[in-house]
Amino acid sequence: MNEIDSLKSRLYDINAIGSAxxxxxxxxxxxxxPGAAEARAAHLGILARMHHEMLVADETQRALEAxxxxxxxxxxxxxxxxTRRQLDQETKFPSELVExxxxxxAEAHExxxxxxxxxxxxxxxxxxEQMFDIAKEQAECLGYKDHIYDALFDMYEEGAVKADADTMxxxxxxxxxxxxxxxQESGNQPDDSFLTSDWPEADQSAxxxxxxxxxxxxxxxxxxxxAPHPFCTGWSVNDIRITTRFQSLLNSAVFGSLHEAGHGxxxxxxxNEWDRLPIAGGVSLGVHESQSRxxxxxxxxxRPFWExxxxxxxxxxxxxxSRPLDEFHRAVNKAKPSLIRVEADEVTYNMHIMVRxxxxxxxxxxxxxxxxxxxxxxxMYVLYLGVTPESDANGCMQDVxxxxxxxxxxxxxxxxxxxxxxxxxxxxxxxxxxxxMMREGNFAPILDWLTEKIYSKGSIMTPKELITQVTGKPxxxxxxxxxxxxxxxxxxxxN
Amino acid sequence: MNEIDSLKSRLYDINAIGSAxxxxxxxxxxxxxPGAAEARAAHLGILARMHHEMLVADETQRALEAxxxxxxxxxxxxxxxxTRRQLDQETKFPSELVExxxxxxAEAHExxxxxxxxxxxxxxxxxxEQMFDIAKEQAECLGYKDHIYDALFDMYEEGAVKADADTMxxxxxxxxxxxxxxxQESGNQPDDSFLTSDWPEADQSAxxxxxxxxxxxxxxxxxxxxAPHPFCTGWSVNDIRITTRFQSLLNSAVFGSLHEAGHGxxxxxxxNEWDRLPIAGGVSLGVHESQSRxxxxxxxxxRPFWExxxxxxxxxxxxxxSRPLDEFHRAVNKAKPSLIRVEADEVTYNMHIMVRxxxxxxxxxxxxxxxxxxxxxxxMYVLYLGVTPESDANGCMQDVxxxxxxxxxxxxxxxxxxxxxxxxxxxxxxxxxxxxMMREGNFAPILDWLTEKIYSKGSIMTPKELITQVTGKPxxxxxxxxxxxxxxxxxxxxN
Numbered sequence: 001m002n003e004i005d006s007l008k009s010r011l012y013d014i015n016a017i018g019s020a021x022x023x024x025x026x027x028x029x030x031x032x033x034p035g036a037a038e039a040r041a042a043h044l045g046i047l048a049r050m051h052h053e054m055l056v057a058d059e060t061q062r063a064l065e066a067x068x069x070x071x072x073x074x075x076x077x078x079x080x081x082x083t084r085r086q087l088d089q090e091t092k093f094p095s096e097l098v099e100x101x102x103x104x105x106a107e108a109h110e111x112x113x114x115x116x117x118x119x120x121x122x123x124x125x126x127x128x129e130q131m132f133d134i135a136k137e138q139a140e141c142l143g144y145k146d147h148i149y150d151a152l153f154d155m156y157e158e159g160a161v162k163a164d165a166d167t168m169x170x171x172x173x174x175x176x177x178x179x180x181x182x183x184q185e186s187g188n189q190p191d192d193s194f195l196t197s198d199w200p201e202a203d204q205s206a207x208x209x210x211x212x213x214x215x216x217x218x219x220x221x222x223x224x225x226x227a228p229h230p231f232c233t234g235w236s237v238n239d240i241r242i243t244t245r246f247q248s249l250l251n252s253a254v255f256g257s258l259h260e261a262g263h264g265x266x267x268x269x270x271x272n273e274w275d276r277l278p279i280a281g282g283v284s285l286g287v288h289e290s291q292s293r294x295x296x297x298x299x300x301x302x303r304p305f306w307e308x309x310x311x312x313x314x315x316x317x318x319x320x321x322s323r324p325l326d327e328f329h330r331a332v333n334k335a336k337p338s339l340i341r342v343e344a345d346e347v348t349y350n351m352h353i354m355v356r357x358x359x360x361x362x363x364x365x366x367x368x369x370x371x372x373x374x375x376x377x378x379x380m381y382v383l384y385l386g387v388t389p390e391s392d393a394n395g396c397m398q399d400v401x402x403x404x405x406x407x408x409x410x411x412x413x414x415x416x417x418x419x420x421x422x423x424x425x426x427x428x429x430x431x432x433x434x435x436x437m438m439r440e441g442n443f444a445p446i447l448d449w450l451t452e453k454i455y456s457k458g459s460i461m462t463p464k465e466l467i468t469q470v471t472g473k474p475x476x477x478x479x480x481x482x483x484x485x486x487x488x489x490x491x492x493x494x495n
Numbered sequence: 496m497n498e499i500d501s502l503k504s505r506l507y508d509i510n511a512i513g514s515a516x517x518x519x520x521x522x523x524x525x526x527x528x529p530g531a532a533e534a535r536a537a538h539l540g541i542l543a544r545m546h547h548e549m550l551v552a553d554e555t556q557r558a559l560e561a562x563x564x565x566x567x568x569x570x571x572x573x574x575x576x577x578t579r580r581q582l583d584q585e586t587k588f589p590s591e592l593v594e595x596x597x598x599x600x601a602e603a604h605e606x607x608x609x610x611x612x613x614x615x616x617x618x619x620x621x622x623x624e625q626m627f628d629i630a631k632e633q634a635e636c637l638g639y640k641d642h643i644y645d646a647l648f649d650m651y652e653e654g655a656v657k658a659d660a661d662t663m664x665x666x667x668x669x670x671x672x673x674x675x676x677x678x679q680e681s682g683n684q685p686d687d688s689f690l691t692s693d694w695p696e697a698d699q700s701a702x703x704x705x706x707x708x709x710x711x712x713x714x715x716x717x718x719x720x721x722a723p724h725p726f727c728t729g730w731s732v733n734d735i736r737i738t739t740r741f742q743s744l745l746n747s748a749v750f751g752s753l754h755e756a757g758h759g760x761x762x763x764x765x766x767n768e769w770d771r772l773p774i775a776g777g778v779s780l781g782v783h784e785s786q787s788r789x790x791x792x793x794x795x796x797x798r799p800f801w802e803x804x805x806x807x808x809x810x811x812x813x814x815x816x817s818r819p820l821d822e823f824h825r826a827v828n829k830a831k832p833s834l835i836r837v838e839a840d841e842v843t844y845n846m847h848i849m850v851r852x853x854x855x856x857x858x859x860x861x862x863x864x865x866x867x868x869x870x871x872x873x874x875m876y877v878l879y880l881g882v883t884p885e886s887d888a889n890g891c892m893q894d895v896x897x898x899x900x901x902x903x904x905x906x907x908x909x910x911x912x913x914x915x916x917x918x919x920x921x922x923x924x925x926x927x928x929x930x931x932m933m934r935e936g937n938f939a940p941i942l943d944w945l946t947e948k949i950y951s952k953g954s955i956m957t958p959k960e961l962i963t964q965v966t967g968k969p970x971x972x973x974x975x976x977x978x979x980x981x982x983x984x985x986x987x988x989x990n
Binding site for chain 2: 012013016017019020023024027031032033034035036038039040042043046047050218219220221222223235236237238239275276
């Protein structure tokens with residue numbers, strides 16, 4: 001074998017363990033019988049340790065160095081770049097830490113599900129404490145220049161530091177606060193009460209499958225299941241799975257499915273010949289989120305989209321037949337400060353992220369303790385959104401992330417919001433009358449454009465390079481603010 | 496760590512890879528999107544190779560030897576015995592062979608599903624040829640004394656050789672042939688046509704779940720899904736999963752579920768402290784099958800069982816309301832030479848096994864070639880059962896086993912039939928009026944007895960030791976023949 005093939009062979013082995021972790025985690029969240037939690041935690045812990053050990057092993061180091069020395073094609077160079085980044089990161093973690101994190105992640109996830117169902121923060125708090133302790137340990141292993149947050153944020157978004165998040169939030173905090181205020185004061189509030197009903201699960205399931213199939217999510221290479229917290233995952237470009245959940249608020253399934261399908265189509269769009277190599281799949285969480293938000297919000301919450309799909313939605317749920325399209329379109333775009341991030345509208349969504357980002361920073365730098373989290377959370381919701389959670393289940397326990405050790409992750413959601421608008425602007429400039437395409441249910445040109453420009457690129461470039469190549473500039477708040485102001489001032493008849 | 500803990504720690508690691516293989520195979524058969532087949536085959540191949548390499552590694556050898564030297568408790572001795580057997584076996588296989596088998600198994604499984612759906616033996620034949628070639632290679636690696644079959648049979652049933660299977664089949668061939676003849680000639684044939692209908696899948700699913708829950712299969716530590724070929728699998732005593740299938744013949748789901756639940760309860764009955772160690776779970780395929788057959792046939796096809804469940808079956812499927820219990824009971828016990836093994840009655844079932852056993856022997860010793868299989872199969876069905884398959888899909892492609900490399904496995908099914916009756920006889924002698932218990936829907940004493948005597952023993956003894964300890968004698972055909980003669984001569988009013 002030559003150097004390239006040797007490296008690939010090693011990476012395929014590491015990928016097999018990573019894939020086992022992936023499918024076991026997916027199963028844990030979607031299907032696993034409750035009694036299996038302890039064994040699953042043990043399995044995940046052991047496999048995570050093996051994955052780590054294989055990655056940092058001398059054999060991998062040597063194979064990577066040999067390949068780096070001869071790398072010429074963009075593809076091989078990118079494989080080396082991504083592997084180098086991962087290897088350098090993981091080399092800094094002792095394998096005990098990796099196993100501890102995976103094991104605790106599985107246990108804490110179960111505890112989170114239970115504690116959330118019982119609205120019992122106290123029973124979850126010890127796990128969350130350990131999780132933040134591990135995150136601090138990780139950050140110390142990785143090292144950082146200015147703030148402990150830098151080390152963690154970079155794990156999810158290559159090269160990003162806390163100051164980047166500060167800049168991003170500083171750019172949108174005031175305009176959004178003003179827009180929210182104007183919307184709140186408008187006398188022209190949509191009625192969205194009719195979106196809450198006893199919608200049959202089977203119908204929600206069938207309709208969301210139809211929707212995501214129509215926009216291009218490939219069920220031959222994926223499937224949709226239910227999970228308490230919707231997510232997308234995969235272990236091959238040909239096995240990318242999404243989840244959704246069925247609730248009394250119809251938005252939950254419909255926009256949850258569109259969101260995850262956005263992630264899914266990004267993953268499915270990698271070249272088949274990159275399958276099981278580290279350059280397949282999305283390049284960063286921020287870019288990933290740009291695609292979920294693009295399909296969920298910019299496409300899925302647009303009027304032309306529902307001009308196409310609303311008749312069939314009404315057929316599926318006859319209760320909607322008395323509601324005209326405009327009323328529905330305004331209802332699914334209602335902007336209202338609320339408690340739950342994943343159901344938040346496009347305007348208030350970033351405020352939810354700011355709460356989490358600031359609390360993560362405070363917890364990591366010991367400004368607050370885990371036991372104080374519910375109070376701190378509730379105070380921030382009052383400050384940023386003007387609402388007070390009636391329970392910790394709908395407050396600081398609503399998200400899955402921290403229970404799985406994903407700390408330093410949340411700002412990538414806001415990056416996704418900004419990038420979705422920035423990318424859409426270029427797409428529209430290239431494709432022309434996209435509204436008309438959506439009205440006709442013709443989503444292929446949109447998916448094809450995104451596949452060509454972004455999905456098919458996998459991790460061949462860095463996220464920053466990709467964003468600049470696609471949009472002609474680095475990420476900024478301008479296009480997002482233009483989009484959100486235009487859309488919402490229009491919807492609410494504001495000037 | 497002491498020697499015992501070191502061995503256990505190594506075995507937990509190996510078990511984690513085995514568990515990953517388990518869940519990936521389960522997913523492949525139950526849920527995987529079709530497009531993922533190639534990637535899954537690659538993953539399974541790599542993980543199987545890793546599993547093999549970890550098992551035969553010097554580190555395992557050393558840990559085992561050290562533990563063997565200090566083993567005192569029955570538990571530790573058994574862990575050493577089972578590991579030693581597996582290690583000695585696997586040491587004989589080159590890791591390329593292991594990976595090839597796993598990879599081909601995954602590919603051939605997909606091909607089998609497709610070829611069976613299209614009744615296209617020709618497209619499956621090349622895979623089957625390779626599979627038999629690999630089996631021969633395995634047998635040569637393992638070595639054998641008298642017949643190539645010995646080496647393969649022993650992999651599934653510790654210490655068993657072809658001559659054992661010959662003895663077993665010689666003991667039942669003639670009595671069964673005579674009984675089948677008498678039954679065929681009886682003028683008192685049950686009508687089972689009403690068991691075939693357009694039974695709604697959701698009702699079949701709900702009813703079978705209710706059934707297996709009632710007999711004691713624990714859904715807190717398991718789940719039931721659908722698969723083209725029903726099976727039971729697991730990767731923790733607390734995560735044992737069964738599958739079933741919904742067809743127009745009601746028997747398929749009902750008795751398929753009871754069968755797999757029998758396997759499942761055996762696995763679920765291992766002590767929790769043995770979880771993820773090689774002594775947890777069933778001791779051999781023959782003993783395993785005795786439990787699936789016991790619950791499927793001896794319990795599940797008994798009259799007292801349906802005295803309890805028939806009213807609720809009738810409620811679920813109102814079409815049955817015009818059919819009295821006796822008619823139903825006779826119908827589900829109808830003995831009739833037929834084409835499909837998994838739907839065969841208790842009397843003719845072993846004839847299906849003899850066909851497969853003899854064909855496996857012939858293929859392994861090159862008396863016939865894979866391309867001749869359909870003709871040979873059909874000829875044997877005429878000979879043993881007096882029926883001719885109308886298609887290869889319902890002929891030599893009906894079973895999953897060969898596509899997954901399970902060659903030398905089939906005789907364990909007949910062992911299960913014999914053992915189920917042999918064990919039941921002792922159970923009844925111990926428990927008294929078991930019929931009355933079943934009539935009352937009180938299955939706990941049966942499950943408790945089996946758990947105490949068999950399930951809780953895992954692999955602490957060899958299968959032969961266990962059988963002798965539980966039934967007071969080695970496996971033999973007598974109790975099975977007494978059971979089957981009494982039951983069927985009764986049902987058909989034969990003398």
